[in-house]
Amino acid sequence: xxxxxxxxxxxxxxxPDGEDRHRYVCxxxxxxxxxxxxxxxxxxxxxxxxxxxCRRAIEPRRGMWTIPAGYLENGESVEQCARRxxxxxxxxHLDDMLPYSLLxxxxxxxxxxxxxxxxxxTDFRPGNESLExxxxxxxxxxxxxxxFPVIRKALEFYYNDQLENRFPFRExxxxxxxxx
Amino acid sequence: xxxxxxxxxxxxxxxPDGEDRHRYVCxxxxxxxxxxxxxxxxxxxxxxxxxxxCRRAIEPRRGMWTIPAGYLENGESVEQCARRxxxxxxxxHLDDMLPYSLLxxxxxxxxxxxxxxxxxxTDFRPGNESLExxxxxxxxxxxxxxxFPVIRKALEFYYNDQLENRFPFRExxxxxxxxx
Numbered sequence: 001x002x003x004x005x006x007x008x009x010x011x012x013x014x015x016p017d018g019e020d021r022h023r024y025v026c027x028x029x030x031x032x033x034x035x036x037x038x039x040x041x042x043x044x045x046x047x048x049x050x051x052x053x054c055r056r057a058i059e060p061r062r063g064m065w066t067i068p069a070g071y072l073e074n075g076e077s078v079e080q081c082a083r084r085x086x087x088x089x090x091x092x093h094l095d096d097m098l099p100y101s102l103l104x105x106x107x108x109x110x111x112x113x114x115x116x117x118x119x120x121x122t123d124f125r126p127g128n129e130s131l132e133x134x135x136x137x138x139x140x141x142x143x144x145x146x147x148f149p150v151i152r153k154a155l156e157f158y159y160n161d162q163l164e165n166r167f168p169f170r171e172x173x174x175x176x177x178x179x180x
Numbered sequence: 181x182x183x184x185x186x187x188x189x190x191x192x193x194x195x196p197d198g199e200d201r202h203r204y205v206c207x208x209x210x211x212x213x214x215x216x217x218x219x220x221x222x223x224x225x226x227x228x229x230x231x232x233x234c235r236r237a238i239e240p241r242r243g244m245w246t247i248p249a250g251y252l253e254n255g256e257s258v259e260q261c262a263r264r265x266x267x268x269x270x271x272x273h274l275d276d277m278l279p280y281s282l283l284x285x286x287x288x289x290x291x292x293x294x295x296x297x298x299x300x301x302t303d304f305r306p307g308n309e310s311l312e313x314x315x316x317x318x319x320x321x322x323x324x325x326x327x328f329p330v331i332r333k334a335l336e337f338y339y340n341d342q343l344e345n346r347f348p349f350r351e352x353x354x355x356x357x358x359x360x
Contacts, residue, residue: 002185002187002188003185003186005183005184034251036219036253037252037253037254039216039217073216073217074215075286075287076286077284079351099282099349102279104257111219113282171279
């Protein structure tokens with residue numbers, strides 16, 4: 001950040017009065033520009049015990065598999081976001097959304113919130129951001145071709161929990177050693 | 181937003197190519213300035229069945245009661261944020277953090293994530309942002325003096341769940357009719 005988005009003045013990286021950490025502060029209008037993590041919402045779409053995965057048509061990790069997920073937009077709830085992303089990436093409808101996992105990626109300032117959800121029917125097909133979408137039995141998940149560590153971790157939670165048919169809410173920090 | 185924080189150029193409110201919603205786009209360097217909801221993390225600190233509440237020393241809602249909560253900062257996990265806010269507002273230590281509720285406030289672009297947590301000891305006292313901190317039996321919660329609808333809803337979840345000693349993960353959208 002170089003300039004104030006309110007007045008166009010130059011910003012400085014400094015600790016504002018009464019605060020304990022550095023922020024961008026405008027030297028002209030003195031406004032403090034707070035920066036905060038972004039939230040990603042996603043879903044593990046499930047039908048007859050199988051999971052719907054999408055093969056990415058876009059970078060990064062084009063050609064790798066993922067679950068539907070994307071940035072939370074202003075004005076929508078976390079659940080609405082997970083439904084929207086599933087529609088955009090797999091043209092698929094979800095129902096029975098169950099909160100399942102919170103995954104922190106502190107080194108890139110992202111928080112993932114993942115639902116388990118019921119895939120309503122087989123009328124799905126690739127959206128613009130997907131090359132293909134396909135149902136996988138848990139034993140067929142292409143572990144070596146999963147796009148991101150955070151998605152692999154969410155799928156590992158699901159894989160292990162479905163073996164015991166118990167799905168407690170899961171929470172984890174993705175270690176920086178798994179940096180992309 | 182009036183200016184690009186990268187190059188200082190003017191921004192326009194427009195739908196970028198390939199997108200489906202309005203964004204601020206710089207007319208000089210063409211960068212898209214995405215805006216996303218902010219996350220708030222908090223905790224319901226519990227000791228011997230009682231809940232620790234803080235009376236706000238700052239606006240808005242100075243003098244009203246709340247649980248420790250605040251904006252998630254870059255570089256920290258949601259759980260770390262809830263612990264930090266509890267330390268800042270009540271100088272209190274938490275343990276056994278249990279994910280409990282997700283509350284969407286879509287009309288102000290905020291998402292609250294609330295833990296249940298064990299208050300480690302009675303060595304708590306008001307931080308800079310609190311006038312006082314006090315343990316309340318659930319039947320003594322000052323419902324008419326709770327600072328925000330989202331906090332009242334989290335406390336209602338807890339109040340009802342503690343009656344049955346069952347605490348499933350709770351999720352809700354705060355209706356715009358409860359706008360501050």
